[in-house]
Amino acid sequence: MDMIRAYADKVASYLPAKLRQETADELFDSLSEQFEELESSPESQKDPVEFIQQLPHPIRMATRIGQDEPMYLIGPGLYLSFIETIKIAALVVAVIHVGLFALGVWSSDELFKPLLQSVLGAPSTFMKALLLIGFIFVILERMGERASWLDKWNARTLLQQNQSRRIPKLEALIELNVSVIMLLWITGAIDLPSMIRHEGVWLTDVSLNISELLVGGIVLLLVLDILLAATKLVQGWWQNGLRIANVTLNLVWIAVLAATLKSEQLLTVVSNPEQAPLDDFMLGVNTGVEIALIIAIVIIGWDVVTHLYHLFAKRVN
Numbered sequence: 001m002d003m004i005r006a007y008a009d010k011v012a013s014y015l016p017a018k019l020r021q022e023t024a025d026e027l028f029d030s031l032s033e034q035f036e037e038l039e040s041s042p043e044s045q046k047d048p049v050e051f052i053q054q055l056p057h058p059i060r061m062a063t064r065i066g067q068d069e070p071m072y073l074i075g076p077g078l079y080l081s082f083i084e085t086i087k088i089a090a091l092v093v094a095v096i097h098v099g100l101f102a103l104g105v106w107s108s109d110e111l112f113k114p115l116l117q118s119v120l121g122a123p124s125t126f127m128k129a130l131l132l133i134g135f136i137f138v139i140l141e142r143m144g145e146r147a148s149w150l151d152k153w154n155a156r157t158l159l160q161q162n163q164s165r166r167i168p169k170l171e172a173l174i175e176l177n178v179s180v181i182m183l184l185w186i187t188g189a190i191d192l193p194s195m196i197r198h199e200g201v202w203l204t205d206v207s208l209n210i211s212e213l214l215v216g217g218i219v220l221l222l223v224l225d226i227l228l229a230a231t232k233l234v235q236g237w238w239q240n241g242l243r244i245a246n247v248t249l250n251l252v253w254i255a256v257l258a259a260t261l262k263s264e265q266l267l268t269v270v271s272n273p274e275q276a277p278l279d280d281f282m283l284g285v286n287t288g289v290e291i292a293l294i295i296a297i298v299i300i301g302w303d304v305v306t307h308l309y310h311l312f313a314k315r316v317n
Helices: 002-013 017-039 048-053 058-065 076-108 112-142 156-165 169-186 212-235 240-261 279-316
Strands: 206-208 267-269
Touching: 002 017, 002 048, 002 058, 017 048, 017 058, 076 112, 076 240, 076 279, 169 212, 212 240, 240 279
Parallel strands: none
Antiparallel strands: 206 267
16 A cells, blocks of 8 residues: 555645645545455456556646646646737737837938847847736636636637638739839829828929839839739639748838838929928928838738738648
8 A cells, every 4th residue: 555655645746735635645545445446356456566557647647636726837728828829929029120120210211220129129029028928827827717718709700710811802902903003103104193282282293202223123012012913813812822922022112111211301392482482391291201101111011920920820730
């Protein structure tokens, strides 16, 4: 019986202190009863060592006994929710640093320094978020929480998640039309109506002040956007190659938009001699355009992160 007692004590040693003595005694009594039943049968093995050897490892036995007790920092009941929360945090951190990169370019008129700061700062921000999430889940584990938020779920979301691979035709058509219109406008094939109004007069002599090299890059990107949108319409489903192409193109767009932010007085207008100078007015217009570019960079960054998430999740699965 010493072997059975040793096994019971070893199992109990892995459990919280308040459960050890009671668990050890109950397990010892149960195993002793089983062993005595074996001894009463002439065909069974009577050696306590072999009897114990047939039982699970003490750690496995302790896990079974204590599965309803909060004895982990983050136990099995919360672990998968913890991992999903980390994934979401990684997406949020990535988008935040894309936004910080855009703001850095806007405020400093530099490109590589804000980029370096965003890239090097992202791991630090993610680690802080990870520590905070871990702390919250440890508290939930100590409180005995068993992911009660998973009790309320909607089976319809499974179909919605499965359909996330489908490319909406309307979305692809909008992308195609916008890219075509922007390409025709920037190459001078068409003229868009003025969208700037000052003192009741639409300003028609507004010019875009960016370098010819940047214009050429934008034209090339718009052509690639048209080809990509057409491919989306034909395929109708996201595939790895299409996601990679979309991510690559979006990253280049982020770089081009960031370079555009560096331009001083992106929009200018020739003032009418009969009217007051428009410098202050155009300063506000340019500020609005720059804010719009920052928002565009953040949106494109979110799209990049989303596609990378799907690529990574598919590879893991």
